Amino acid sequence: MILKKRFSLLLLLVAGALLLSACGGVMTASSWPGITGNGDVAYVAATTYVHAIRLSDGSEVWRYPEKAEPNRMFYAAPVLVGDQLIVGDYRNELHSINPDNGKLNWSFTGAKGKWITSPLALDTMLLAPCADHFLYALDLNGNLLWKFETGEPIWATPTTDGKFVYVASMDHHVYALDPATGQEQWKTDMGAAIIFTPTLSEEGILYLATLAREVLAVRNTGEILWRQSVENLVWSQPVVRNGSMYFADTSGKVYSVKTADGSIQWTQSIGGEAGTAALGVPAVLDDALIYGLENGELVAISYSGDRLWTRSVNGTLYSGPVLAGDRLLVGVTQGDRLVVSFDLNGNESWSFTPAK
């Protein structure tokens, strides 16, 4: 009897502890702040607002919309095209905002999915990828020109060499399209979903990472040149520079591989003993790459693999900093500040926390 009671009590305690741990913690964000810098102003899409922030001191110029709306989340980095700021939300709407005052010009409501990533702005059109599987081509007044369907959501911004537009979809394929008509030129199966935008080199080679723990090089004809497997998940966009490609993985390891054949030149662990993940898109400087780590650290690593400096912010970094003029803007998730500004040597200058 006593044993039974003790067992019951133990079960009760375990169940209680599990319940408490299930209820604990803070609400998780859906994505990380999307930041674009231009001249004197940076535009930051984070949760329910797009903020325009002065680069000189981090003060807010305007915010859009004036009043937050439920479920209308902004995370894709805004894109400046002419006198319009284009940003998509998680309620299937693409907005054109006046960058000077934050007033709405027009919105496109023809999509049925979240706008996870930024559109690609060409001279007279926008190519906007959507989670509803479509790539939408719009004129600069928000009118639909054509749309192209892939098999799964598109989370990567398209890229172009002037001739074709390259679209990486989560359906495992990279597509080459004619930007004028949206006609498919070729498609190639990469073997797994592609999350980040492929990096296009001057030689016309696309470098990309897939969820199969692989990085690949693809010629602009669709032919796969090489593929390199790594130990961990690559949740970052590759950087190509001077015959080398750089990328980081979720164990915090940075790789340098030869663009010619994908062979590994060096690796450097910046995630420490805990193997903290290096995620997203790094900032590319003349002498260094700046990666954001999930534990809130900002690490500068030289192109030869030397760790140059480390800074830390309170919160989680799901992406590296964005280069805006001579500043590095770090978008923080679940921190006490939304944006932290550093100079190129890693000295903090200001930070921005949205007023409630």
Place this chain on the structure above:
Amino acid sequence: MWDAIIITPFINVLLFIYNLVGQNFGIAIILFTLLIRLVTHPLMAKQIKGSQAMQQMQNDPEWQAIQKKYKDDKEKLAAEQMRFYKERKISPFASCLPTLIQFPIIIGLYQAIIQTMASTPIELLKLVRHIYPALLKVESLIPLNSRFLWMDLGQPERLYIPGLSFGIPILVIIVVVTTYMQSKLITPPSNNPGDQAAQMSKMMNWYMPIFMGYLAWTLASGLALYFVVSNLIGIGQYALLGKINWSNLNPFQKATPPTPSKDNKSGSGTKPEPAKKTEVEKLPAQTKTGSGSSSSATSKQKKYNAPKKPIKKR
């Protein structure tokens, strides 16, 4: 701790089923919910029995008489209640422990389904990290095929019919109906006007379907599908245990009186015998000896048994 013990294994089982059934996430949700509810069925049965005993107590003429007698003396009423529990071998916590153990499992089930339907970057990153590479291949799983029948399980459901400019929320309607059915069917009858729990249940029978319908309207249809399956399984579980009260579905029916327990000798048909005033007055002395004249208190050893047959409509 929560992730390691509950969420990660649950997500892997769900994805394993998803792979097994040809990458159909709708079928996977149905089978996974069924599996978890089957595993927790013994706990559910215990919980039902415990709560049924408590409910029967509320309908017991002797208890009602005690409540009436000591309605102005809370202390005495509490003492009498404890005595009543002891005498009838009712444990007021008999349904608590199974419920508490089930809670993390059911919450885990719900969270596993939500987390598997990752539709934003951070959600997907977390999902990928949950996957056991030895068991499942990320590249063949992600992105999940969220199409099921006419639905995209990652989006709120609407059925668009040619000619109609708006979508019909079929799944929302099914959620509301099944939630209402479940609430009505499993609510034990009470004829005790002082039974606050019964009054609360009555209100919940109306509020819950509306609330669940609202959730199904706004949240991803994968969750709405889970609500439907969960409701149907819940009804099935109660039916298996013989605790379903089908006549409760009739909206025009007045409060169904309780079926007396097998050893309630005063029970004639379905109508309980009201406590007589004279008996109530004698109660304290009678109960002290354990030989109350109230017909339901004939033995100290008597335990409450749930009615074996569904209650018939009057």
